Structure formats: C-alpha cells, structure tokens
Amino acid sequence: MIDYEKYAPLLEQVEKPGRYVGSEYGSEIPDPEKADLRVCFCFPDTYEIGMSNLGIKILSGCLNNTGYVSCERCYMPWPDMRDQLIKHNMPLYALESGDALSEFDAVAFTLQYELCYTNVVAMLGLGNIKLLSKDRSDSDPIIIAGGPCAYNPEPIADFIDIFSIGEGEDALVELASLLRECKKNGVSREETLYRASQLKGFYVPSLYDVEYNDDGTIRSFVPNRENVPATVQKRIIENLDEVYFPCKCSVPFLETVHDRVMLEVFRGCIRGCRFCQAGMIYRPYREKSPEVLNENAKTAIAHSGYSEISLTSLSISDYTRLRELIDGMLPWTNAKNVNLSLPSMRIDNFYEELLEKVSSVRKSGLTFAPEAGTQRLRDVINKNITEEEILTACEKAFDGGRSSLKLYFMNGLPTETDDDIKGIAALGQSIVDKYYSKKRFGGGRGVNVTVSVSCFVPKPFTPFQWEAQDSIEELERKQQLLKGEIKTKKISYKYHDARVSRIEAVFARGDRKLGRALLEAYNRNMMLDGWDEYFSYDKWISVFEDCGIDPAFYANREFGLDEILPWDFIDIGVTKKFMKREYEKSRQAVTTPDCRTKCSGCGASALCNGKCVCDGGESNA
C-alpha cells in the first residue's frame, strides 16, 4: 500500500477530509500488488451518496471475491478537494491504494442519474484518463459503465468503452475474466473491446455506427463489425437467494445518506406505473426468501454494528411474504435495539398495525405517492389507487398517532389540465380535513401534510417515452397555480426546479450527439449538476447553443411512435409493443392491472424462461 502522507497537505485544506481517506471498518480488499486485474469502481457523486449505494457494494464485492481482482473505490471530489488536486498537480486517486485512476486496468462507473454525467467526465479528467474512448490506447484503462442510466447509454457513449446492461453480478465477473485473459496475453485494446461485445449483456459503442435523418432523428443504428449483435439484451439474476449479497460491507465514519444496513427484498415491480422507468427496466419481478433475508440481516448487523435496517425495494408492501419476514426479524431486532424501516409503502396495501410493529423502537416519517391529483390522471399514469384508498390510508396513519405525512406528486404529466393541478390542493385539503374529522390528542400543533411536487421527465423504456415534457414556462405556471390553490397552513408545499428537470429530460432521451455538449461542459468546468449550488441552467443553454444542439428536440418534442429511438437496440425484456399498447391505453385513461392480478404480456418473463410472478397467468400478448 502506498504512502498516504503525500496527500496530507491537500487533506488539511478541505472541509471534509474523511471523504478522501478510505480506511473504514471492513473496507479491506485483496492486495492490489498480487491481483491479476485492478479495477476502480467510481461513483460519480459525493462520498456520502456513493457510500449509500447498494449496487457498488454488491458489484465490488463480487469482483473482490473472484480471487484475482482487486477492486477499489473512488467518489466525485467536492470542489474544494478538486481545487487542491489541481493546485498540487495530483491526480484523483482510489481510496484504498491512493493510486491514480489512470493506473488501473479498468475503471467502472455507475450511472444513477443523468445530471451526474458531467461528474463522470470530470473524474476521468482528474484521474488523468483520456476523456474520449477513441483517443485511448492500449496502455489506458478500459472504462466501463452500468446502472439504470446505462439503459440509454448514448449521451455518454463517447466517453465509455464498454457498457454493462442489466444486473451485473454474473456479467461483471465474466467481463473481469475476459479482461484478465486479454491483459495476460497482451491482446490489443481494439480486440479486447470486440471480445467484450461477444459476451451477453455488453454494449461497445465504438462497434456501432449511427446515421441521422435531416430532421435529426435516427435513420440507422447498426454494428460496424461482423458478429457484433444488433441488439443487446440486458442480464438478470434468476435466483436472488443464490446470488452474492454483501453482508460484510465497509462502515463509513462520515454520516452518509443511507447510513444503515440495506436489505434488498426483491427486484422488479408488479405495478406498471406508466411514467416509471424502474418499474419497467427491473422486470421481471423476483423475490428473495424470508429465510435468506433474515440470515443476511443478522450477519450484516453483527458485522457492521449498525442499529437500523432498511428493507429496500421498489414497493415493499408488494412483497408476498412481508409479514413472515417481519415476524421473523422483530424478535431479534427489538432485542438488539435495531430499528427496522420500510421506506416505500403503497397506499392500497399499507398496514398501520404492521407499521406499529416495526416502529416499536423508533418512529419514522410516513410518505405516500399518489403522483396525481385526480382519478382521471391517476388512471392515465396507471397508478391504480383511488382517492378513497388514499384517505383511508391517511386516516389509519392518523389513528395510529401520526400527525405528519408527506405526499409525492408530479406535474406536467401527459394530458394534465389545470383541474388536475387543482386536484392536488383539493386532495391535500381532504387529508387535512380527515385529521380534524375526529378529536385527536396529538402534539398540540395539529396536522402537517407536506405536498412535494416534482416535474415529469419522460424516460426511456416507459410507456411515456414518446411524450413531450412541458416547457419550463408551463411547468412554472402550474407550480404557481397550485401555490395559489393551497389555502391552509397545514399543507407545506414544495416543488422542484423545472430547469433542472429539463436538463434531466435532455440527457434522459438524448442520443450520441450530446457527447459534444458533455465535452464542452467539461471544458467550462461544469460539474456537480445534481447540486443546486453548482447547477446552472444558463450555462447549459449556452453550451447547447455553442454546440448546435436544440434541447427542445430531446425534452419538449413528442417522439414519433415509429421513430428509431436512441435506445431501441437495447432489449430489456419488456417489449416496445407492450409500451405502445400502454401508451395508447393511457390516452384513453384505461388502467392495466398489476402483474399479480393479471398478466399483461409485457414480455419480461422471457428473460427467465417464462417463470414470472404471473406464472401461468392469462396473457393478452
């Protein structure tokens, strides 16, 4: 291991040096000097966010368990540290060895959010790695990326050598094995990338050519070398009980965003909300068994010393064996003063008594997501909950002694009218009225309902992928309209910056042409766009102007149903045919039942040989 002391003069000048030193409990890795392959896993946002990411823990654990990989970590430095690195002419380094990113065989990024793309480019630059894939030579690291945003890899394709599409536990180890082989035999970079394209679930952008129509849409997207697959199918893990789970993670000193044991209960979602990308890309729905989860939880608590476990999955109350799991965990978690939290309850199947049980140690906040203010619009987005269900759930929560609730909504949803916006205020008012419909003995301050409204961003691989985003002016008008409609101080109203959502929309549905803009943004020192204090809409607009890019083409244009979409070459299991069907149903405000009630023939079951939650269910495919 190298001498860390060379970084001491930098570390003494920054606000939170603990972000840049590693050395947390449980962070030991295989000796880099004895490893055949050195990988650095990068999270393109701050340490506190990155250390909260379960995906990195899983994947770096898989790599470090191979016996031949040594996988380290790196996070996006805060500007104070970036300035110190530049001032001292030192490269961005990995936390375990202190070596520059450029010294690794492979550098992997997880793409969790479109506004982190500038951080990816900045980390490459700070790590002394050539920014563009085409400029790298045999001695440079192979740059890999995966994660939810990799389902539309095109905007950042110029900077990445290999994308991993889908769940990475098996795939990444297969890639590591290939890279090790290629390194040992001195295989050229070009040939290594080609071989990676032959593995299942990997996309090598340099092996595909894109041509555009005069109007900027895609004319063709084809491989430029023989045997390179025209479509890349995502990888999944069929049996979650058998796949590696990181029970022994490093425990940060700094307080991170999710500073607790995270227990992944299932993957996928049975719901099918039409705006939700996670609900589509993680299909098919697969559960882990309570027995395995309980064992994982015990080991993770004993190892870490954490006093909280969070059950993390998309909609936790959909887990078929939730009661069994919780009944199995509570006896020991209560005895050990460990708090159990269920962060994503659905309104229609939320059980206050279950919540009472789990909050026997500590009482945490309660959040529901009606998403839209009227039944018509909730039907359009296929949220499948009724106003009555919302009110009943809130009443149960109030009866259980809670006096504060948070509700998530979206504005700018397809077909939305001013009546839908007013409906948000009306629903909030009904909830407040529900609280006062009975005599309650609360804290004396009465009820507090937080209404938090984000802006709709059309995302790839959703039935709304063709929809246009509202203009900023329209989104802001709707935000003000709602503000005027809220007549009570019992409702706290919060809304997102529409300008941030617009840039998010540009990159979400972007194509390769956006690589120019990312490079230009890097040259203008733009980064940390996910942070209000560093995001600048005006700078982005001027970057787009100077690069000849029209942001409205990506964000505010209704894409044609027959257009070639930038992400069409990726196969997530769920078919485009299904998406179109859902799109058309949305236009008639017709809902689709959840997968358990009735299979809608989305196509995802093909990824695990037809086995799915709908198992043998009737299909209308």
Next chain:
Amino acid sequence: MPDIRVTFTKLDKLKYISHLDLQRAIHRMLVRSGLPIAYSEGFNPHPRLNIALPLSIYQEGERELFDFRVVNEVALDEIESRLKASVFPGMDVVKVELAVGKLATKHAIWRLETVTDIPLDEFKSAFESAMPVLKRSKAGEKTVDIQPMTELVSAESTENGIIARVKLNAAGNDYLNPSYVAAFFGERLKLVRTVRENIIF
C-alpha cells in the same frame, strides 16, 4: 457492574475524522462486540458512552479514554478481547479497567511536531513569559495570555523543526487547544502533527 474504562488510540487516518464521527464509530464498535451494553432511554436509544475529551480533526491521541456500561457481569478479560476484536483502523484498545471516579480531566500532555526556523533556545524561553494569543469565541475576539495554562515539558530539535511536549489545561471550562500554542508562534511555526499522549486527572 461499575462503568468500564477503556484506554484507546486515535491514530493515522483517524486524524481526518471528527469527534462526532469517532463517537458514532465507537457506538458501532460496542454493538459489534456483542457485549451486553447499556442503552440510553428515550426515542432514539444508543449505547451509553462517555468520551473523556474530544480531539479536533487533524489531532491524534495515544491514550484516549471512554467509559461505557454493561448490564450484566462480564469478566474484564472477556470485555477486552471482545473489544479488541471489534476495533476499526487507527483505533486500538490499550487497556480495559473498572472506572474509578468520573472522567474529570485536569491536564493533557501533547506532542507537537513542528516545522520551524525558530532556534530551540528562543522557542524554550518563549514559555517563560506572557504568551498573548487572539482567542475567538461566541462572545467575540479577545486576547488571552495562555502562559498560565501552558507548561513546556520538553523540546528537542529535528532536521527542520522542533518536537515539543507541552502540558496544557484540560479541565472543563479551561480547556486549551494546542493550536493556540502554535498560533502564538505565528507564521514562523507550522504544526505538522499534533498528538495527545496522555490525559491526566
């Protein structure tokens, strides 16, 4: 069972960790140890833990102290071996004993490793007369003479500076941070390592 007193180190990269972060790390270490630790009452129960004196970020400690409590009788050897198995990098358990009295600290011995061009004699004699330093507090800035709270134990020259041992006040309201000693010497002296060697009752 009376309180258990643990002597521990905060060294190496732990100097980049704040007192609050260290406290949380010790909480987790106690939980990991599997000992029947006593918890506080209230909405947010956490292990009962009392750390003698906080160390600022960038400071290290060789013989730091904390007290905690177990709810059942456990042999000291057992406690020691369990704690040693649960430590984190930079923290070592030096000693485990039954606590005698409260953690009422009076003085601390500090080792100040400095880079300076101040001659050793000049450095030593500085401790013999008034040492005015500008001190900032909530009430504003004021000049304080730190000499009555400061005692030079030893000083020796190194290649590019001086290593000094000083005994500073460490009683509740009268706590003197060694950064003020460095501040007294101003620009000519740079503190490169600050280690609390011992805490005195």
